[in-house]
Amino acid sequence: MPEYGASGSIQQEDAIDEIVRRQTREATDDPNTDIDADTVFERVERLHAERIKAEETGLAHACDARL
Structure with missing residues (x-):
């Protein structure tokens, strides 16, 4: 079956x-x-850091639009 x-x-x-x-x-x-992997990871890491900082200050929704 x-x-x-x-x-x-x-x-x-x-x-x-x-x-x-x-x-x-x-x-x-x-x-x-075709985007270099290093460029992609740099952007992801930057956006992640911004999101973490925004969550700590209560502004998490402001970063959502950038993803």
């Missing part, structure tokens, strides 16, 4: 797999997505 995923049906799992495959193809085919 086939195992069912958390979604409850094999058809739903297949549909989700196809969506992920399509999105992956689109991302890898997009010439504008």
